[in-house]
Structures are given as C-alpha cells and as structure tokens.
Amino acid sequence: MTTTPAHSDPARSDPESSGGASTERLTFWEEATRWTLSVDHKKLGLMYIAAGLVFFLIGGVEAAFMRLQLMKADAGIIDPETFNQLFTMHGTTMVFLVGMPILLGFGNYLIPLMVGARDMAFPRLNAFGFWLFIFGGILLYFSYIGSQGLYGAPSAPDVGWFAYAPLTSRTFSRGNSTDYWILGILVSGFGSMTTAINFIATILCMRCPGMKLMRMPMIAWMMLVVAGLVLVAIPVLTAAQAMLLLDRSLGAHFFDPETQGSAVLWQHLFWFFGHPEVYILILPAFGFVSEILPVFSRKAIFGYSLMVAATVGIGFIALGVWAHHMFVIGMGPVLDSFFAAATFLISVPTGIKIFNWIGTMWGGRLRFATPMLFVTGFIAMFVIGGLTGIMLATVPMDWQLSDSYFVVGHFHYVLFGGTVFGIFGAIFYWFPKATGRMLDDKLGKWTFWLLFIGFTLTFMPMHVSGVLGMPRRVYTYEADRGFELWNMISTIGVPVQMAGILVFLWNVVRSLRKGEIAGNDPWDAWTLEWATTSPPPEWNFDRVPTVTSARPLWDLKNPEDPDAHYE
Amino acid sequence: MRTMSNEASVVMSATTTMPSRAKVGMASLIFMESAFFAAFLVTYLYYIGKSPDGPQPLDCLELGPVLFNSACLIASSVTVVFAVKSLARGAVGAFRLWMVVTILLGLEFLVGTGIEWRGLIEGKGLTLQSNAFGTTYYALVGFHAFHVAIGLLMLFGMLLLSLCGCINPKRDHMRVDIATWYWHFVDVVWIFVFTLVYIIGKVPQGGSL
Ligand SMILES: [Cu+2]
Numbered sequence: 008m009t010t011t012p013a014h015s016d017p018a019r020s021d022p023e024s025s026g027g028a029s030t031e032r033l034t035f036w037e038e039a040t041r042w043t044l045s046v047d048h049k050k051l052g053l054m055y056i057a058a059g060l061v062f063f064l065i066g067g068v069e070a071a072f073m074r075l076q077l078m079k080a081d082a083g084i085i086d087p088e089t090f091n092q093l094f095t096m097h098g099t100t101m102v103f104l105v106g107m108p109i110l111l112g113f114g115n116y117l118i119p120l121m122v123g124a125r126d127m128a129f130p131r132l133n134a135f136g137f138w139l140f141i142f143g144g145i146l147l148y149f150s151y152i153g154s155q156g157l158y159g160a161p162s163a164p165d166v167g168w169f170a171y172a173p174l175t176s177r178t179f180s181r182g183n184s185t186d187y188w189i190l191g192i193l194v195s196g197f198g199s200m201t202t203a204i205n206f207i208a209t210i211l212c213m214r215c216p217g218m219k220l221m222r223m224p225m226i227a228w229m230m231l232v233v234a235g236l237v238l239v240a241i242p243v244l245t246a247a248q249a250m251l252l253l254d255r256s257l258g259a260h261f262f263d264p265e266t267q268g269s270a271v272l273w274q275h276l277f278w279f280f281g282h283p284e285v286y287i288l289i290l291p292a293f294g295f296v297s298e299i300l301p302v303f304s305r306k307a308i309f310g311y312s313l314m315v316a317a318t319v320g321i322g323f324i325a326l327g328v329w330a331h332h333m334f335v336i337g338m339g340p341v342l343d344s345f346f347a348a349a350t351f352l353i354s355v356p357t358g359i360k361i362f363n364w365i366g367t368m369w370g371g372r373l374r375f376a377t378p379m380l381f382v383t384g385f386i387a388m389f390v391i392g393g394l395t396g397i398m399l400a401t402v403p404m405d406w407q408l409s410d411s412y413f414v415v416g417h418f419h420y421v422l423f424g425g426t427v428f429g430i431f432g433a434i435f436y437w438f439p440k441a442t443g444r445m446l447d448d449k450l451g452k453w454t455f456w457l458l459f460i461g462f463t464l465t466f467m468p469m470h471v472s473g474v475l476g477m478p479r480r481v482y483t484y485e486a487d488r489g490f491e492l493w494n495m496i497s498t499i500g501v502p503v504q505m506a507g508i509l510v511f512l513w514n515v516v517r518s519l520r521k522g523e524i525a526g527n528d529p530w531d532a533w534t535l536e537w538a539t540t541s542p543p544p545e546w547n548f549d550r551v552p553t554v555t556s557a558r559p560l561w562d563l564k565n566p567e568d569p570d571a572h573y574e
Numbered sequence: 575m576r577t578m579s580n581e582a583s584v585v586m587s588a589t590t591t592m593p594s595r596a597k598v599g600m601a602s603l604i605f606m607e608s609a610f611f612a613a614f615l616v617t618y619l620y621y622i623g624k625s626p627d628g629p630q631p632l633d634c635l636e637l638g639p640v641l642f643n644s645a646c647l648i649a650s651s652v653t654v655v656f657a658v659k660s661l662a663r664g665a666v667g668a669f670r671l672w673m674v675v676t677i678l679l680g681l682e683f684l685v686g687t688g689i690e691w692r693g694l695i696e697g698k699g700l701t702l703q704s705n706a707f708g709t710t711y712y713a714l715v716g717f718h719a720f721h722v723a724i725g726l727l728m729l730f731g732m733l734l735l736s737l738c739g740c741i742n743p744k745r746d747h748m749r750v751d752i753a754t755w756y757w758h759f760v761d762v763v764w765i766f767v768f769t770l771v772y773i774i775g776k777v778p779q780g781g782s783l
Contacts (some may be wrong), residue, residue: 212595246613
C-alpha cells in the first residue's frame with residue numbers, strides 16, 4: 008500500500024483544511040460557490056446526505072402532526088383535507104427526497120473511495136443528477152405556495168404517495184397539486200437514473216488495480232444491484248407518470264375508467280416500480296451493515312460469496328413480486344398464488360443475509376460503539392419487519408390486513424427500523440472520514456436508545472390497531488372502536504424520537520467544531536477509504552492503491568498473515 | 575509502509591481488460607430506455623381491442639406509407655455503420671457524407687410520421703382524446719418519434735463537430751461508434767412498435783388478445 012500512512016501527516020488530518028487541498032480561509036460565499044460548482048463525488052455525496060436530512064426533518068414534522076391528530080378519538084386538530092396532504096407529502100418526501108438521496112449520497116461518497124478510484128465515471132453527469140434531485144424536491148414543496156387550484160382545490164398533493172387512479176384524474180383532483188406531484192417526482196427520478204448509470208460505470212470500469220469484482224466491498228455490490236434496479240424500475244414510473252400527465256393535461260384515457268381507461272393498470276405500473284423501490288431503499292442499508300458489522304466484530308464478513316449471490320438474487324426476484332401490493336383488487340387465484348410464492352421466495356436470500364450477519368458476529372470480539380448499536384438494532388427490527396412482510400404475503404391474511412395500520416407498522420419496521428437505522432449507523436461510522444472529527448459516542452448512544460424506544464413505542468402498537476381493524480389514511484376514528492390506547496402509545500413515541508433527533512443534530516454541530524480528531528482510520532477498519540486522509544483530498548489517493556484481497560488494509564496491517572494467502 | 579509495486583505491475587495488466595466507461599454508460603442508458611418503452615408497449619398491448627367507440631386500428635392504419643418510413647429508418651441504421659467504418663479508416667469525407675445520408679433518412683422518418691398523423695387527425699378523426707386506441711397509439715409512436723429526434727440531434731452534433739474539425743478519427747472513432755449505438759437502439763424499438771401497432775394491433779373490433 009502506498010497511500011499516506013496513518014497519523015503521519017498532521018496537516019492533512021487537520022479538518023480545517025478543505026479537502027486537504029488548501030489551508031487558506033474562504034469567505035462564506037467563496038465556500039458556497041465552491042460547493043455549488045463542484046463535481047467532486049465527495050462534495051456531491053455530502054450535499055445529497057445533507058439535503059436528504061433536511062427533507063427528513065420536514066417529513067418528520069408532517070408525521071408528527073398526523074400523530075397529534077390521531078392521538079385520541081375525534082380530535083379536531085387537523086381537518087381531513089390537510090390530513091390527506093400530510094400523509095401524501097410525508098410518504099413522497101420520505102421515499103423520494105429522504106431515502107433515495109441519502110442512500111445515493113452515501114454511494115456517491117463511498118463507491119470511488121472504496122473501489123480505489125479518483126472520482127465517479129462521469130463527474131459532471133453526477134452533479135447534474137444532484138441538482139435535478141434538488142430541483143424536483145423544491146418543485147414538490149413549491150406546490151404549497153405555487154399551486155393555484157379552483158375553489159376548494161388543495162394546494163399540496165393529496166392523492167397518497169402511490170397516487171391511485173382515478174383519484175388523480177381531473178374529475179377528482181382539481182387544480183394542479185397532482186401535477187406538482189408528477190413533475191417533482193419525474194424530475195428527481197431523472198436525477199436518480201443518471202446517478203445509477205454513474206454507479207454502474209464506476210463500479211464496472213474504475214476499480215483500482217487488483218480490485219476484482221469478488222474483492223469489492225459488499226457495499227459496492229449492493230450499490231451495483233441497486234443501480235440495476237433503478238435502471239429497470241424508475242423508467243417504468245416515469246412512463247406511468249408521463250401517461251398520467253397526458254391524461255391530466257391533454258385529455259388522454261390511460262387511467263380513467265369512465266372512458267375505457269384502467270385504474271388497475273396504474274397500480275401494476277406503479278408497483279412494478281414500487282416494490283423494487285423498497286429494495287432500492289433497503290439494499291444500501293444492507294451494505295452499511297455488511298461493512299460496519301465485521302469491523303466491530305473484528306472478523307471478516309461470513310460467507311462473502313454467498314452474500315454476493317443473495318444480493319444479486321434479491322435484485323432479480325424483486326422484479327417479480329410487485330402485485331403482492333394488489334391482492335385486494337381481485338386478481339384471481341392464479342396470479343395471487345404466483346405473487347405470494349414469489350414473495351415467499353425472496354425471503355430466502357434475505358434470510359441468508361441475516362444468517363451471514365449473525366455468523367459474522369458469532370464468536371467475534373464485539374464492540375458496541377454507536378455505529379454497531381445502530382447496525383445491531385437494524386438486524387433486530389428488520390427481522391420483525393420481514394416477518395410481518397411474510398404475513399402480508401399470505402393472501403388471506405392480506406385480505407384481512409391490507410390498508411390497515413398493520414401495513415403501516417410493517418413497512419415502518421422495514422424502512423425506519425431498517426433503512427433509517429442503517430443510515431444513522433453509516434453516518435456515525437463514516438462521519439470521521441468525511442469531516443476528520445469523531446461524533447460523540449455518548450451522545451450517539453443517547454440518540455440510539457431514544458430512537459429505538461421512541462420507534463418501538465410508535466410503531467409496535469400499530470400492528471395491534473391494524474389487527475383491530477383501524478384503516479390507514481383516516482384522519483380520525485370513533486371512540487368505541489378500541490383504537491384509542493394504541494394510538495395514544497404511538498403518539499407518545501413521537502417526542503421520544505424527536506429528542507433522539509435533536510441530540511443527533513446537537514452532536515453533529517458540536518462535533519464539527521470540537522469533536523475528537525479522528526485520524527485516518529479511527530475504527531481500525533479494512534476497506535480502502537480508511538487508507539487515505541480524513542477528510543480525503545480531492546483526488547482521493549495520492550497514489551492509486553493496488554489491492555490483493557478483499558481486505559486491503561488488513562493485509563497492510565498484518566503483512567505476516569495477509570488475506571491474499573487464503574484466496 | 576510496504577509498497578506493492580512489484581505486484582502492481584502484474585495486476586496492472588489485468589485491469590486493462592476493464593470495460594470502457596463510455597460503453598457501459600451508453601449500455602446502461604439504452605437498458606433504461608428499454609424499460610421505459612417496455613411500459614408503453616405493454617400498455618398498448620393491454621388496450622388492444624378495448625375501444626368500443628371511435629376510430630379503430632383496422633380503419634385507420636395503412637401499411638403503405640409506414641413501410642416506406644420504416645425502410646428509411648432501418649436503412650439509416652446501415653448508413654450510420656458505413657459512417658463509423660469510414661471514420662475508423664480515417665476517411666473523414668466519407669464519414670460526413672454517410673452522416674448526412676443518415677440524418678436525411680432519419681428526417682424522412684419524422685416527416686413521414688408527421689404526414690401520417692395529419693392524415694389520421696384530419697382524415698380519420700383520430701386524436702389522443704378519441705379512445706384508448708388513440709391515446710395509446712399517439713403516446714407510443716409519439717415517444718418513439720421523440721427519441722428519434724434526440725438521436726438525430728446527437729448525429730447532427732457529431733456532424734457539426736466533424737465539420738469544425740473537432741473529431742479526430744484516430745482518437746474519437748470509438749466514441750462516435752458508441753454514440754451511434756443509441757441510433758441503432760431507436761431503430762430496434764421501432765421494429766417492436768411497428769410489429770405491435772401495425773401488425774398485431776390491427777385486430778377487428780371486439781377481438782382482444
Ligand atoms: Cu412489495
């Protein structure tokens with residue numbers, strides 16, 4: 008290894024120097040200009056993550072208002088129209104403006120560093136994709152002020168994040184709030200697609216010498232599969248949205264049942280995108296777990312090649328399960344059985360991953376620093392979310408539970424307990440690399456436990472209220488249904504989660520100014536990003552590294568027993 | 575720290591086999607566009623024979639003109655190969671000539687589609703709003719024509735670059751080759767669209783697949 012050795016170059020480790028390139032002080036505007044015009048994958052990655060966190064706060068506030076309204080029966084805090092807008096914007100924001108950009112942001116930041124490249128394959132395309140995402144996000148939220156409807160028409164989209172037809176037709180959705188929904192997602196979708204092309208080209212073409220495919224960090228594999236899913240799924244959503252736009256703007260009849268259009272077709276097209284989207288949101292988090300878990304267990308990942316196979320397998324099966332979201336529309340026994348079976352099948356490669364992670368921890372020297380806590384929490388909660396997913400894939404159970412709060416509980420276990428916990432683990436793990444300073448571990452543990460307890464309080468009772476029959480997307484309920492206790496507990500969890508987020512924000516602000524200096528490799532890790540300085544210079548590596556195994560830094564630190572001997 | 579330069583020379587040679595990012599990027603773009611068109615093709619298929627009222631495919635779509643347009647588009651896929659081959663030989667003049675021929679053929683396809691559409695709108699009264707057939711027909715053929723236009727812009731851009739002397743045959747012929755993949759893709763999509771719309775889709779009213 009020929010990169011700068013750890014701690015030997017104090018000037019480089021100084022987080023004040025921007026990107027290790029220069030030490031001169033920049034004014035705020037010079038700094039802002041530099042970030043805006045940047046095509047550096049690291050700056051773009053950090054901007055993705057920062058923008059995603061801002062939208063996360065907005066989406067969280069929307070959820071908090073909904074929980075406030077549902078706290079007790081017949082609460083009159085929020086009117087039904089506003090409630091519809093809240094759950095639409097919450098869902099749309101969390102999927103398209105939080106999950107995707109933060110995960111793509113991590114991919115942007117990490118892929119070149121981890122495969123030993125100096126930048127992405129197409130840096131300018133990368134910047135283009137980022138600004139498209141920002142523009143799409145602003146367009147969606149601009150509907151609150153820019154959308155001028157007819158009398159009584161809503162200002163923000165209110166058709167749910169999946170925008171079922173015919174609710175989206177001109178007849179039922181007047182004004183132009185739905186057009187804002189279409190265009191905002193369309194534009195940010197173009198951003199995701201350019202990013203996916205970049206990921207694939209970078210991973211396949213820009214690896215450093217010796218970085219064979221089967222030596223890549225797990226996260227690179229996960230991102231490769233995610234990029235493939237984006238390339239198949241997002242264009243189908245784009246096509247469906249183009250059709251919807253034609254319906255609304257030019258009087259076409261794609262989805263209008265009154266004029267031979269089919270509302271079911273929209274569901275098929277949407278969920279053909281929508282289910283792979285779930286894996287787009289979870290696979291990068293699987294990648295975080297697969298990187299963090301070995302380092303804090305002091306063991307190489309268990310069953311690397313099986314893990315790769317499982318990831319690719321998930322990628323393929325994920326394309327054939329979409330109609331499990333549609334059991335209640337009456338597809339008939341053949342299609343129902345097919346999609347139920349395909350969904351059961353996908354739990355096999357997912358189960359393989361869980362076992363591999365447990366195998367990695369088994370017999371390891373576990374160290375529960377904050378990243379490890381989040382990752383362990385991830386595994387526990389993802390298993391719960393996965394099991395309720397199998398329940399929902401069982402057709403008769405789905406007929407009972409579909410569109411109830413049970414479903415809300417299920418996918419929040421997957422996307423919050425899974426994806427968001429993975430993201431927090433990743434932030435705590437890679438923050439030192441990106442900034443040169445550690446996040447405070449004690450505050451981090453506060454964040455974890457507050458989020459964990461708040462999360463469980465909010466989402467565990469939803470399974471119960473769902474089984475009791477509480478439907479999704481209702482703005483209120485009557486007192487005698489037995490929902491009150493469970494909804495009260497759900498709402499009590501909200502301030503606990505908010506406290507966790509506040510502690511996290513305080514941690515970031517404090518650590519940026521006076522966090523402990525991280526050095527190049529604070530976790531004693533094994534992947535390439537820890538070989539360069541923290542933060543890395545703009546060119547990533549002074550000399551492009553050469554690797555001989557899947558754990559290049561292990562080989563470097565243990566020249567007497569390199570991994571290469573066992574390959 | 576230990577250097578690995580001795581091993582580096584060995585492994586270096588292995589990395590030269592990594593695919594070119596331009597090829598992978600273009601292939602990904604084409605893959606993505608295929609998914610986009612697949613959605614429209616499936617939608618068209620789904621709505622075949624589901625238009626009880628209004629103009630019907632059997633009465634509206636004539637094979638004659640569209641066969642000529644299709645022949646032009648397919649021929650343009652051949653001429654663009656000649657253009658790339660000429661550039662690889664260093665024959666810049668021949669390259670420009672074949673590019674002009676390709677662009678003219680592509681333009682003919684667009685103009686031909688325009689004429690066909692005018693006939694449909696004015697003669698048969700078929701519009702996007704008529705029925706499911708009109709909706710899916712104009713959307714599918716229209717989005718394809720839109721992609722032909724994008725492809726034409728790319729070809730035209732390369733012709734301009736060549737005219738201003740910015741294309742160096744030795745250095746750039748691979749890039750030009752990769753850019754023309756898109757044109758071939760647009761061509762292949764048309765074969766699918768043509769088969770679906772003008773052959774499979776012309777079932778009598780009431781019949782469905
Ligand atoms: Cu699904």
